[in-house]
Amino acid sequence: MKVLILPDAQKAADRTAEVIAATVTARPDATLGLATGGTMEGVYEHLVTLGPDMSRSTTFNLDEYVGLSPDHPQSYRRFMQTHLFDPLGMPRKRTHLPRGDAPDPEAEARRYERAIADAGGIDLQLLGIGRNGHIGFNEPSSSLGSRCRIKTLTRATRDANSRFFASLDEVPRHAITMGIATILDARRVVLLATGSAKARAVADMVEGPISARCPASALQLHPAADIICDEAAAAELRLREYYETVHPGGAEADVTGGCA
Numbered sequence: 001m002k003v004l005i006l007p008d009a010q011k012a013a014d015r016t017a018e019v020i021a022a023t024v025t026a027r028p029d030a031t032l033g034l035a036t037g038g039t040m041e042g043v044y045e046h047l048v049t050l051g052p053d054m055s056r057s058t059t060f061n062l063d064e065y066v067g068l069s070p071d072h073p074q075s076y077r078r079f080m081q082t083h084l085f086d087p088l089g090m091p092r093k094r095t096h097l098p099r100g101d102a103p104d105p106e107a108e109a110r111r112y113e114r115a116i117a118d119a120g121g122i123d124l125q126l127l128g129i130g131r132n133g134h135i136g137f138n139e140p141s142s143s144l145g146s147r148c149r150i151k152t153l154t155r156a157t158r159d160a161n162s163r164f165f166a167s168l169d170e171v172p173r174h175a176i177t178m179g180i181a182t183i184l185d186a187r188r189v190v191l192l193a194t195g196s197a198k199a200r201a202v203a204d205m206v207e208g209p210i211s212a213r214c215p216a217s218a219l220q221l222h223p224a225a226d227i228i229c230d231e232a233a234a235a236e237l238r239l240r241e242y243y244e245t246v247h248p249g250g251a252e253a254d255v256t257g258g259c260a
């Protein structure tokens with residue numbers, strides 16, 4: 001696991017976007033795993049300005065709310081169309097999310113897992129992290145061997161995400177999400193965490209025990225996982241001398257270098 005600490009959220013998001021752009025430039029037919037959430041807005045904004053040709057890329061998002069149709073304003077499909085797919089002109093048939101309004105959500109989750117495998121797996125998986133250490137919607141207590149399935153959202157996660165909805169009551173109670181084992185199958189993982197609200201989760205993920213208490217800690221098992229964070233999200237890390245830190249105005253570190 002490599003940790004890169006950048007001075008602020010903007011620089012961390014820009015760096016993450018540059019990793020994605022470099023990946024699709026090197027391999028235009030790459031399969032990307034994509035994420036949603038407020039943290040990703042800056043990433044996609046910068047990626048759109050970088051303007052890589054993603055017309056041959058295939059994408060699979062981590063998750064979708066159960067019960068929301070693709071055109072629901074708060075669906076993750078809509079989020080992706082707005083922030084990335086439409087601005088980059090990506091062909092819809094190459095972009096995949098679970099169908100939140102599928103009549104049988106469990107069957108939809110199984111179909112989604114198969115679709116990822118049929119596409120040859122994910123080359124680069126982008127991740128955010130929840131305040132409670134969740135990745136995708138794998139809430140604490142998720143099996144580290146889990147595959148795509150339905151998860152019940154915790155009150156804490158619904159509270160955190162209620163800012164995107166008119167009220168807490170409107171936040172769905174379930175989601176279809178890639179499992180932790182699905183995520184670990186990706187050939188490379190890049191997780192972005194910014195802001196002080198993520199500091200505890202980042203410390204548990206990087207320096208804590210591998211445990212279902214902090215689902216993101218499973219990334220310690222991944223051979224090619226990069227954690228990109230800003231100073232605020234890095235505040236509770238104790239082993240600072242082992243991490244790559246870019247100081248304001250300092251030389252840019254190469255996120256692909258260093259030791260895993």
Ligand SMILES: N[C@@H]1[C@@H](O)[C@H](O)[C@@H](COP(=O)(O)O)O[C@@H]1O
Pocket residue numbers: 035036037038039040062063127128129130131134135136137157161
């Ligand atoms: N399912 C998503 C996660 O993939 C994301 O990492 C998390 C953090 O979101 P934010 O970036 O808004 O803090 O939100 C949701 O729960």
